[in-house]
Amino acid sequence: xxxxxxxxxxxxxxxxxxxxxxxxxxxxxxxxxxxxxxxxxxxxxxxxxxxxxxxxxxxxxxxxxxxxxxxxxxxxxxxxxxxxxxxxxxxxxxxxxxxxxxxxxxxxxxxxxxxxxxxxxxxxxxxxxxxxxxxxxxxxxxxxxxxxxxxxxxxxxxxxxxxxxxxxxxxxxxxxxxxxxxxxxxxxxxxxxxxxxxxxxxxxxxxxxxxxxxxxxxxxxxxxxxxxxxxxxxxxxxxxxxxxxxxxxxxxxxxxxxxxxxxxxxxxxxxxxxxxxxxxxxx
Amino acid sequence: xxxxxxxxxxxxxxxxxxxxxxxxxxxxxxxxxxxxxxxxxxxxxxxxxxxxxxxxxxxxxxxxxxxxxxxxxxxxxxxxxxxxxxxxxxxxxxxxxxxxxxxxxxxxxxxxxxxxxxxxxxxxxxxxxxxxxxxxxxxxxxxxxxxxxxxxxxxxxxxxxxxxxxxxxxxxxxxxxxxxxxxxxxxxxxxxxxxxxxxxxxxxxxxxxxxxxxxxxxxxxxxxxxxxxxxxxxxxxxxxxxxxxxxxxxxxxxxxxxxxxxxxxxxxxxxxx
Numbered sequence: 028x029x030x031x032x033x034x035x036x037x038x039x040x041x042x043x044x045x046x047x048x049x050x051x052x053x054x055x056x057x058x059x060x061x062x063x064x065x066x067x068x069x070x071x072x073x074x075x076x077x078x079x080x081x082x083x084x085x086x087x088x089x090x091x092x093x094x095x096x097x098x099x100x101x102x103x104x105x106x107x108x109x110x111x112x113x114x115x116x117x118x119x120x121x122x123x124x125x126x127x128x129x130x131x132x133x134x135x136x137x138x139x140x141x142x143x144x145x146x147x148x149x150x151x152x153x154x155x156x157x158x159x160x161x162x163x164x165x166x167x168x169x170x171x172x173x174x175x176x177x178x179x180x181x182x183x184x185x186x187x188x189x190x191x192x193x194x195x196x197x198x199x200x201x202x203x204x205x206x207x208x209x210x211x212x213x214x215x216x217x218x219x220x221x222x223x224x225x226x227x228x229x230x231x232x233x234x235x236x237x238x239x240x241x242x243x244x245x246x247x248x249x250x251x252x253x254x255x256x257x258x259x260x261x262x263x264x265x266x267x268x269x270x271x272x273x274x275x276x277x278x279x280x281x282x283x284x285x286x287x288x289x290x291x292x293x294x295x296x297x298x299x300x301x302x303x304x305x306x307x308x309x310x
Numbered sequence: 311x312x313x314x315x316x317x318x319x320x321x322x323x324x325x326x327x328x329x330x331x332x333x334x335x336x337x338x339x340x341x342x343x344x345x346x347x348x349x350x351x352x353x354x355x356x357x358x359x360x361x362x363x364x365x366x367x368x369x370x371x372x373x374x375x376x377x378x379x380x381x382x383x384x385x386x387x388x389x390x391x392x393x394x395x396x397x398x399x400x401x402x403x404x405x406x407x408x409x410x411x412x413x414x415x416x417x418x419x420x421x422x423x424x425x426x427x428x429x430x431x432x433x434x435x436x437x438x439x440x441x442x443x444x445x446x447x448x449x450x451x452x453x454x455x456x457x458x459x460x461x462x463x464x465x466x467x468x469x470x471x472x473x474x475x476x477x478x479x480x481x482x483x484x485x486x487x488x489x490x491x492x493x494x495x496x497x498x499x500x501x502x503x504x505x506x507x508x509x510x511x512x513x514x515x516x517x518x519x520x521x522x523x524x525x526x527x528x529x530x531x532x533x534x535x536x537x538x539x540x541x542x543x544x545x546x547x548x549x550x551x552x553x554x555x556x557x558x559x560x561x562x563x564x565x566x567x568x569x570x571x572x573x574x575x576x577x578x579x580x581x582x583x
Contacts, residue, residue, distance in 0.1 A: 202422035205382050210436030210486075211409040214402075220435075224426040 043300035046293035053290060057109040064103035065089055068260045072098035077276045093278040095268060101279060104260040105286050111254075111261045112290060114172065115245040119179040120238035126180060127187025128230050134188065135195025136218045145188065152185045161244060165253045172255050175248055179241050186240075187233055194229050198222045228306050235298030239291035246287055262287050319394060320355035321490055321522045322379065327352040327388035327398070329378060348374055350546045351388065356490075356524060361516055363537030363554070364526045365569060370543040372526045376492050379524065380414045381405055393489070410440045413483035417495040419475035423467040429453075430463030433482045440486065452485035456511060473504030477511070484515060494526045509536055531573045534558065542566050 056063065066089075076098040078090045086093070092101040134145035161178045168174035198204070199222060207217045242262075248254040249263025262283040269280025330345040337343035348371050356362050366372040377383045378390065381397060390398030397408060416422030423432055430449050437445045450460050456477040467475055476496055483491050493512065497505040513536055516523050527533050533540060533554075540557045542550040542565065549563040561567045 202416045202418060203424040205377075206414070206416060206422045206482075207424075207435075208382060209380055209409060209412075209414045211406045211439050212436075213406075221424055225424070 040300055040303065042296050043304060046296035046300060049289055049293045050297060053109050053286075054113060056106045057113045060107050060110060064100075064106045065091070066100035066103045068099060068103040068107040069258065070099060074098065077272075079276070080278050080282075092282050093276065095265075095279040096272050096276065101265075101282050104265055105262070105283055108260045108262045108265060108283065109286070111172070111249075111259065112242045112245060112287075115175060115179070116238035116241045116290075116294065119176040119183075119241040119245075120234055122176065122180045123183045123237050123241075124187055124230060124234045127184035128191045128226075128233075130184065131188035131191030132195050132218060132223065132226065135192035136199050136222055137214070138196075138199075142192070145192070149185045149188055149192075152182075155182075157182050158247060161248060162251065162253060165248060170253055170255065175245055175254050178248070179244050182244075183237060183240065186237065187230070190229060190233060191226055194226045195222055198225045228302050232298040232302050235294045235301075239294035242287065242290055242294070320357045321360075321393055322356035323389065323391040324352055324354050324356075324379075325389040325391070327375075327378065327390060328386050329374060329383060330386045345386075347386075348546050349378070349385075352546075352548055354541060354548060354551055356522060358489075358522055359520060360539060361523045361525065361537045363533035363540040364524055364543060365528065365530055365533055365540060366543035367528060367569075369545070371546040372528075372543050373494055375543065376414070376494050376524065376526050379490075380412050380492050381409075382414075410436075410486050411488050412490040412492070413486050413488040414492045414494065415476075415479045415483050415496050418499055419467065419472070419479045422479060423475060425467055427466075428463065429458075429465050429467070429470075429478050432467070432478060433463070433485050436482065436486055448485055452481035455484060455515065456481040471504075472500050473508060476500060476504075476508055480508075480511065480515070484519060484521075488521070490522045490524070492524045492526070495528070496525075497532060498527070498529070505532070512536065529573075530558075530569050542569065 072094075075087060075090065075094050076096050078087050078094040078098075079085055080093045080101075081088075081091050083093075090100055090102075092105070094100055095104075130145050134142040160182050164178040164181060165174055168177060195218075204217055204221055207221050212221070245254055245261065246263030246266065249261040250267045252264070252267065254261055254263060265283040266280055266287075269276070269278075269283070273280055327349055328347060328351050329349040330347040332343035333346040334343050352375065364372045364375065374383065378385050378398075381390075381400075385398045388398065389396060392408070392412065395408075397405065400408075427435070430446075433449045433452050434445045437448055442448060449463055453460050453462060458474060458477050458481065462470070462474070462478075467478065470478065476499075479496070496512075497508050500508060509532065512523070512525075515521065523536075525533060525537055530540075537554055540550075540552065540554050541548055542557075542563065544563075544565045550557060550561065550566045552562070557566065558570070561570060
């Protein structure tokens, strides 16, 4: 009865290395920002304003990615901006997951009136334009990091709820659920111990996706100056400032944009890669 | 004296069992959906130690009947008496302590074995729910019983072959030391040689453990080897219920004759005696 089925091993793919590598780098940068940033991100110096990045003529050593119109170091601001981006990604992403996945699981497994209420709620929520909804919420809650996180959770829980609900419904029709019932398992036990483990990989992929989206939403809110105070560097805020002087100093806009792009891409690729690597079920 | 009465009494007594589903296709915009009856008043006994074959085509209600017997479904009306106790209308909480005593083996083990649990956990989880002690040894015993290596407890279902998976399904059911097992089309997904092995295993277990078995199949040739009695269902009615030999020698209903004619024979000119 020996066969090859138990011996399949998969490697960590390139995708996982690259996306994970970038995020680890970013996390380190965020944690160690005060020590590794070459300059104070808020320090203004009009004598060194609009310095180009290091490979261009007129670059000053020590200002690797150039400076903005107030002479602030772009690299240092990106490193400090990673803090806000990652805090929002982790906290808003996780909170959104907890609320959305719980409601989706209940709706999809228990069905009946719980599903009726939650599904109608999702329908109503989805009718709001998300960015306007976010701006409206910030207007009510006031600016600040907490408000940004609350706004993301309030808007985006439906993303988890919809997908998890559909997945829980599909899993609920499987015979292992009937089998757990024959074994005498309670409904709540079936939901948590049988269905949830099967929905978890989907939730994981959604979570990393949501973290990427949270970074974008924070950037959008910073861009319209509705995120945290404009003193703290944020990528969205840098993009907004860089936009006004794009023709003279493109680097002020482009480098935070690249950081944003790589981060969002890495989050989504990390989710897919982890699922491929660690999902015990080969499908 | 009381013991002998309990021994003579059939394990299952089914009286005028009916089941109706709401027909959502004919549901009016407001108000409840009309009911469609799928089991039309079934009456039969399953004696202790019997191996009852339940046959019928698709839509005959055989799987539905099976799911009522193990109370995955609640009958609309009629009596379902298990070991002298009416269980047809008990709620889930009242049913839970009794559930250990009637187990089920499912048609598709890929669906009925949770893909995220290892074999050991699949067999042990129901035992833990019912407070069995020494679950680890019981898992080993169950694997021994179905002829799987003990090391398989560390495997996931997708790491097993079809026949091995179905053996895990059987191991999970017998580990609970039930009195009754319902086997719903358990060999229809297997190749012919695995079919024969699983059927032989089931026959041995029924004999060795003194189980009462209901075996659902659409295939009379599979049932003939295993079952002492056969019940033929057609469109939610029992059209025939007799000894296996009597049914093959002298079928009473036209529908049974049709089913017998559908069995492929090695020699087309040969007829069933």
